Amino acid sequence: MTEILVLVEHVDGDVKKVTLELLTLARSLGEPAAVWAGPGYSEVAKGRLAEFGAEKVYVADSADIVDYVVAPKAELLASLVASRAPAAVLIASTAEGKEIAGRLAVKTDSGVITDAVGLGEGFVADQSIFGGGVNVHSRVSKGTPIVAVRPNSTAPVPSTGAAAEEKVDVALSDAARAAKVVERVKQEKGARPELTEAAIVVSGGRGVGSGENFAIIEKLADSLGAAVGASRAATDAGWYPHAFQVGQTGKTVSPQLYIAAGISGAIQHRAGMQTSKTIVVINKDPEAPIFEIADFGIVGDLNQVVPQLTEEIAKRK
Amino acid sequence: MNIVVCVKQVPDTATERKLRSDDKTLDRDAADGVINELCEYAVEEALRLKEAHGGEVTVLTMGPDKATDTIRKALAMGADKAVHLVDPALHGSDALSTSYALAQTLKKIGFDLVILGSESTDARTGMLAAMLAERLGTPQLTLANKVEISGAGITVQRVTDYGFDKVEASLPAIVSVVEKINEPRYPSFKGIMAAKKKQVQTFGIADAEIDAAQVGVANAWSEVADFAVAPPRAAGTVVKDEGDGGVKTADYLASKKFI
Ligand SMILES: Cc1cc2nc3c(=O)[nH]c(=O)nc-3n(C[C@H](O)[C@H](O)[C@H](O)COP(=O)(O)OP(=O)(O)OC[C@H]3O[C@@H](n4cnc5c(N)ncnc54)[C@H](O)[C@@H]3O)c2cc1C
Ligand SMILES: Nc1ncnc2c1ncn2[C@@H]1O[C@H](COP(=O)(O)O)[C@@H](O)[C@H]1O
Numbered sequence: 001m002t003e004i005l006v007l008v009e010h011v012d013g014d015v016k017k018v019t020l021e022l023l024t025l026a027r028s029l030g031e032p033a034a035v036w037a038g039p040g041y042s043e044v045a046k047g048r049l050a051e052f053g054a055e056k057v058y059v060a061d062s063a064d065i066v067d068y069v070v071a072p073k074a075e076l077l078a079s080l081v082a083s084r085a086p087a088a089v090l091i092a093s094t095a096e097g098k099e100i101a102g103r104l105a106v107k108t109d110s111g112v113i114t115d116a117v118g119l120g121e122g123f124v125a126d127q128s129i130f131g132g133g134v135n136v137h138s139r140v141s142k143g144t145p146i147v148a149v150r151p152n153s154t155a156p157v158p159s160t161g162a163a164a165e166e167k168v169d170v171a172l173s174d175a176a177r178a179a180k181v182v183e184r185v186k187q188e189k190g191a192r193p194e195l196t197e198a199a200i201v202v203s204g205g206r207g208v209g210s211g212e213n214f215a216i217i218e219k220l221a222d223s224l225g226a227a228v229g230a231s232r233a234a235t236d237a238g239w240y241p242h243a244f245q246v247g248q249t250g251k252t253v254s255p256q257l258y259i260a261a262g263i264s265g266a267i268q269h270r271a272g273m274q275t276s277k278t279i280v281v282i283n284k285d286p287e288a289p290i291f292e293i294a295d296f297g298i299v300g301d302l303n304q305v306v307p308q309l310t311e312e313i314a315k316r317k
Numbered sequence: 318m319n320i321v322v323c324v325k326q327v328p329d330t331a332t333e334r335k336l337r338s339d340d341k342t343l344d345r346d347a348a349d350g351v352i353n354e355l356c357e358y359a360v361e362e363a364l365r366l367k368e369a370h371g372g373e374v375t376v377l378t379m380g381p382d383k384a385t386d387t388i389r390k391a392l393a394m395g396a397d398k399a400v401h402l403v404d405p406a407l408h409g410s411d412a413l414s415t416s417y418a419l420a421q422t423l424k425k426i427g428f429d430l431v432i433l434g435s436e437s438t439d440a441r442t443g444m445l446a447a448m449l450a451e452r453l454g455t456p457q458l459t460l461a462n463k464v465e466i467s468g469a470g471i472t473v474q475r476v477t478d479y480g481f482d483k484v485e486a487s488l489p490a491i492v493s494v495v496e497k498i499n500e501p502r503y504p505s506f507k508g509i510m511a512a513k514k515k516q517v518q519t520f521g522i523a524d525a526e527i528d529a530a531q532v533g534v535a536n537a538w539s540e541v542a543d544f545a546v547a548p549p550r551a552a553g554t555v556v557k558d559e560g561d562g563g564v565k566t567a568d569y570l571a572s573k574k575f576i
Binding site: 045056068070071074082094095096098099100101102103105106107109110111112113114124125128129130131132133134135137139140141142143148175178179180181183184185186187188189193200224232233235236237240248249256257267268271278279280281282286291293294296297298299300301302305306307308309311312313316317 | 323325332333334335336338352354355381410412413416436438439440441443444445446447448450452454455456458459460462475476477478479480481482483484485486495496497534537538540541542543544545546547550551553554555556557558561562563564565566567569570571572573575576
């Protein structure tokens with residue numbers, strides 16, 4: 001069977017859930033080969049990739065690959081595309097993942113599809129465009145299909161693979177070393193699941209009123225094992241870090257359950273959460289546009305409703 | 318410093334957006350064209366850098382005739398001049414062709430710094446800046462919420478999954494901006510009047526040495542196989558809080574097995 005390359009997303013040596021999703025998808029279309037870019041490859045990582053069906057793991061663990069912006073990862077993938085002639089390359093459709101996909105497409109003269117929410121026979125991708133208004137099937141017509149798939153598009157299913165390790169040396173070009181990362185600043189997220197990967201997201205907006213009051217959003221999130229998100233109004237006000245912004249210029253999330261408290265539902269916010277399976281809204285204004293996409297909504301003051309909900313959840317556990 | 322801002326006209330997100338049934342490309346006549354929001358932030362950043370370091374700001378747009386409205390808007394904000402890449406051959410270009418056409422044009426007009434929005438509201442590929450950097454062999458300083466220039470050096474804060482990275486490079490460079498970077502100015506009346514007199518140079522594909530076989534819907538690297546308007550979300554239940562809103566929400570969540 002032909003190989004399908006899956007670029008691994010990892011933090012602190014741990015494989016992210018989206019990679020397990022991509023491996024699951026790749027298995028249905030060919031033979032998954034994981035590509036590990038950057039330092040930190042470990043037995044634990046190998047175990048995870050094997051558990052979800054990676055037959056091979058290409059390991060390129062030089063620090064240079066992550067110390068320069070995007071270009072090195074695209075170069076690594078391009079060299080593998082040239083030498084292994086894979087049937088396709090799958091990448092997570094995150095802001096950086098899309099940039100890697102874009103450079104790779106130029107390098108390999110291949111078509112690229114971003115924000116896929118499904119992938120089928122012949123690498124036909126499902127996309128949901130115009131804020132969820134139109135569903136599209138698209139496919140690559142030239143070169144090796146490069147598909148960026150959104151996190152949470154498919155459920156990861158285990159199935160053992162060999163995960164045979166193969167070291168890859170890439171001699172990075174000067175052009176790939178043009179933009180150097182000189183410092184990394186991490187905004188703490190605590191023990192909560194990562195926003196784009198979480199099954200449940202609880203988001204707060206301007207209606208939360210202050211940074212301190214975000215504690216009620218966090219408590220509700222913790223009672224559900226959820227991630228916390230925020231609207232732009234809340235991140236602009238400095239109530240919550242920008243890394244947690246949901247929307248057009250923040251993260252795109254597609255959880256099983258999205259709870260929006262004190263968020264009006266501007267188009268730019270909806271662009272980042274409209275594909276959530278179930279949407280619950282708490283807002284004191286019955287005219288707020290977010291109610292248009294709510295499966296269940298409460299018209300009320302979040303300062304009352306949210307703590308009561310948190311308490312109820314605790315009671316029923 | 319010679320700054321070029323890539324600006325795109327997009328259908329207004331407040332109106333209904335459609336694909337054409339014939340060639341499955343964006344229906345640009347169905348909705349009003351407006352400047353892509355993030356491109357306003359790109360123009361603003363270019364103007365601020367010019368104000369701090371001197372130089373000239375050129376607007377570059379690839380788009381149909383009616384994209385001149387968008388060019389005027391950027392000129393009214395304060396950009397000095399514009400280049401409009403317009404040619405029937407460009408209709409339906411995908412991200413690869415668009416980046417190729419823009420890269421060819423940028424080579425012709427020259428630049429020290431190119432600024433883009435990090436995403437457009439219609440295509441939403443978020444790939445253009447990275448593709449331009451790849452094609453032009455210039456440093457990619459994308460997803461910036463802060464840009465600083467000193468001499469030939471440039472530093473940006475790049476927004477990441479976990480916070481941000483500080484990234485350094487030397488000019489010339491390609492930058493894309495996120496909306497946290499600034500607050501775009503409104504064009505003043507004076508600005509609007511002045512914009513009418515500013516120079517807009519029109520380029521066809523031959524002027525930019527663009528190979529017709531690399532652009533347009535027929536030569537795209539990817540294609541829409543088919544599309545359908547999504548069924549509307551079923552109307553949900555909305556209830557007024559009577560002091561038991563939290564309990565009712567918990568009931569709903571329990572009915573859906575979330576708790
Ligand atoms: C280029 C660009 C990019 C953008 N990107 C994003 C993005 O990525 N994400 C994003 O979210 N926005 C984005 N925006 C901003 C967007 O247009 C809205 O301004 C923003 O989403 C509004 O946030 P909000 O809903 O929290 O605030 P508001 O619109 O002010 O709404 C607050 C809501 O809270 C309700 N409320 C107030 N008090 C209470 C209470 N006590 N109890 C219950 N409800 C209450 C009010 O009824 C209101 O509906 C972008 C805008 C631009 C121009
Ligand atoms: N046709 C175009 N003309 C000029 N700039 C463009 C065009 N298309 C995209 N861009 C630039 O690329 C950015 C990202 O767009 P996209 O990759 O389509 O999400 C936009 O904010 C613009 O700065």
